[in-house]
Amino acid sequence: DTEVTQTPKHLVMGMTNKKSLKCEQHMGHRAMYWYKQKAKKPPELMFVYSYEKLSINESVPSRFSPECPNSSLLNLHLHALQPEDSALYLCASSHDRGREKLFFGSGTQLSVL
Amino acid sequence: GESVGLHLPTLSVQEGDNSIINCAYSNSASDYFIWYKQESGKGPQFIIDIRSNMDKRQGQRVTVLLNKTVKHLSLQIAATQPGDSAVYFCAERGGTSYGKLTFGQGTILTVHP
Numbered sequence: 001d002t003e004v005t006q007t008p009k010h011l012v013m014g015m016t017n018k019k020s021l022k023c024e025q026h027m028g029h030r031a032m033y034w035y036k037q038k039a040k041k042p043p044e045l046m047f048v049y050s051y052e053k054l055s056i057n058e059s060v061p062s063r064f065s066p067e068c069p070n071s072s073l074l075n076l077h078l079h080a081l082q083p084e085d086s087a088l089y090l091c092a093s094s095h096d097r098g099r100e101k102l103f104f105g106s107g108t109q110l111s112v113l
Numbered sequence: 114g115e116s117v118g119l120h121l122p123t124l125s126v127q128e129g130d131n132s133i134i135n136c137a138y139s140n141s142a143s144d145y146f147i148w149y150k151q152e153s154g155k156g157p158q159f160i161i162d163i164r165s166n167m168d169k170r171q172g173q174r175v176t177v178l179l180n181k182t183v184k185h186l187s188l189q190i191a192a193t194q195p196g197d198s199a200v201y202f203c204a205e206r207g208g209t210s211y212g213k214l215t216f217g218q219g220t221i222l223t224v225h226p
Binding site: 042 | 121156159162204218
């Protein structure tokens with residue numbers, strides 16, 4: 001199984017809503033990542049978890065709150081987002097933080113109204 | 114042909130031709146490079162990687178060349194097929210920045226039957 005599964009595939013939310021994005025992998029990977037991708041742009045790193053601990057936060061606004069409940073799961077909690085946060089949110093995993101052959105999920109397309 | 118401008122660089126080829134996608138990187142400390150393919154509505158898919166102690170690596174129908182002197186990376190695709198049409202991203206890890214992959218701007222490859 002070389003899949004990273006993300007849910008939901010699409011999400012529309014208002015600026016006052018609270019929602020969560022979910023990501024799951026069963027490859028035994030110990031590093032998990034959140035990337036943000038705007039249309040026609042490259043993915044941009046947001047967070048890195050290594051062995052279930054947050055190891056990199058790329059100065060992401062606090063309205064994005066990551067969580068890694070266990071080695072297979074990664075969540076991204078969203079609260080009070082802005083329309084400019086609309087983007088494709090990609091989850092990825094790798095064997096560990098020192099091996100950056102990342103496996104990506106298909107992403108959640110988020111629209112903030 | 115290939116064009117670079119305000120939009121993503123594009124490369125148009127005929128089916129059966131060989132394609133070469135180029136990428137310039139700026140960090141001389143980067144020690145690991147990776148090529149991804151991203152189809153519409155999907156997450157990036159791993160194609161091939163190379164470490165800085167190598168200058169060439171081959172996969173199935175793909176070859177990556179690394180020229181550290183001029184900080185240039187290229188992806189060669191042999192006998193390009195319509196299914197190869199996608200956006201191609203190079204990504205680099207900057208030396209000891211474990212866990213941090215920085216993506217290039219991407220190139221749109223269109224293969225005409």
